[in-house]
Amino acid sequence: MPDAELVLRSRRVVTPEGVRPAAVAVAGGRITAVLPYDADVPPGARLEELGDDALLPGLVDTHVHVNDPGRTEWEGFWTATRAAAAGGVTTLVDMPLNSLPPTTTVDHLRTKQKTAADKAHVDVGFWGGALPGNVGDLRPLHDAGVFGFKAFLSPSGVDEFPHLDASQLGVSLAEIAGFDGLLIAHAEDPHHLATAPSRGGPRYADFLASRPRGAENSAVAELIAQAGRLDARVHVLHLSSSDALPLIAAAKADGVRVTVETCPHYLTLTAEEVPDGASEFKCCPPIREAANQDLLWQALADGTIDCVVTDHSPCTADLKTADFATAWGGIAGLQLSLPAVWTGARARGYGLQDVVRWMCARTAGLVGLEHKGAIEAGRDADFAVLAPEAAFTVDPAHLQHRNRVTAYAGKTLYGVVRSTWLRGQRVMADGEFSAPRGQLLTRTPDSGRPRKEP
Structure with missing residues (x-):
């Protein structure tokens, strides 16, 4: 297996080639490989079992x-x-x-x-x-x-x-x-x-x-x-x-x-x-x-x-x-x-x-963010873990934006976001948040790729 500090395993990983069972290896904030679901987890790597929850970019x-x-x-x-x-x-x-x-x-x-x-x-x-x-x-x-x-x-x-x-x-x-x-x-x-x-x-x-x-x-x-x-x-x-x-x-x-x-x-x-x-x-x-x-x-x-x-x-x-x-x-x-x-x-x-x-x-x-937007080797390890069949009713009190006015109040929606990951770090899980980990991105003049502000 390629270098891996973290492996996320799901029966529904949404890749550019389709939705399939897979194990996604992560190291240094990047995806290093998308492997078969039953691939061996290397010693020292942490395994996150997602079961039937879908793994999206x-x-x-x-x-x-x-x-x-x-x-x-x-x-x-x-x-x-x-x-x-x-x-x-x-x-x-x-x-x-x-x-x-x-x-x-x-x-x-x-x-x-x-x-x-x-x-x-x-x-x-x-x-x-x-x-x-x-x-x-x-x-x-x-x-x-x-x-x-x-x-x-x-x-x-x-x-x-x-x-x-x-x-x-x-x-x-x-x-x-x-x-x-x-x-x-x-x-x-x-x-x-x-x-x-x-x-x-x-x-x-x-x-x-x-x-x-x-x-x-x-x-x-x-x-x-x-x-x-x-x-x-x-x-x-x-x-x-x-x-x-x-x-x-x-x-x-x-x-x-x-x-x-x-x-x-x-x-x-x-x-x-x-x-x-x-x-x-x-x-x-x-x-x-x-x-x-x-x-x-x-x-x-x-x-x-x-x-x-x-x-x-x-x-x-x-x-x-x-x-x-x-x-x-x-x-x-x-x-x-x-x-x-x-x-x-x-x-x-x-x-x-x-x-x-x-x-x-x-x-x-x-916007030319070539390291975002897909689950494949070389991309940033940014993920959304979604329970697609789970439904919820929108309660404005549970929203995080500053003024909790919403046109969706009282609507039943499908798809519960269980957790969100940024460069291999969990930034939200079940409504609990880590300290801010976001970077400021700019368009790189020569390649169109993002770069971190100094």
């Missing part, structure tokens, strides 16, 4: 709003990364907005990294921001190790992070394409939003009408056109409109370098079930109808949608008012993303290997 969530520093009362690195560990997420990439300052300059990135350094229970990387007027900051941020650049094509909801119009998008994207960086975009067209019906109050139907599919479709078309013109890499964030799928599929077939994500709430919650006044369900773009959801699942299966991430965007409870027009828009779901997606996947005939592809392998690939 740790999830890589590339869309998380931590809000720290500046709006730490909404969420902070300590609480967000505990929620991640509780849900089997071992790596997250923090969005550049909702913190003060936003991550739009190298100095602001250093502030964010300093804030996170001693609070991370899981590994943390960072996106930069693309704003009107900060084109000169993009290459320095890239060189400093951000994984790409977030832009809004419509107002973001916070004054310090304004959106890019079509001209500004072209300028920023041309700069990013010059060093083959990645632009990730909130794709809603402000002109469609401005002309949509707008009515305040508690009715979810009114809010849904105010964020029409046409706003997404138009913005996705603009993003694809600019990417094709510049041969740039672009990523569509939190797609909710199934109407945009044919356009995306055609662009991919034409060689446009576009990737797409969706979120657990679009895959598992529907507009028909949202009670009036329940703004814990509010997000932008919105949760749409059940028929729309069916098409999102089909697009995941055929590869039109690449991956699933949370867009974890919590706030203080007082901002979730009963008026959908004024309530903060954001779903807090970091801890529940794996059970939520697994619950929907198993009901539709998908397996754990599909979930791992959508939430581990493709998200790691999106």
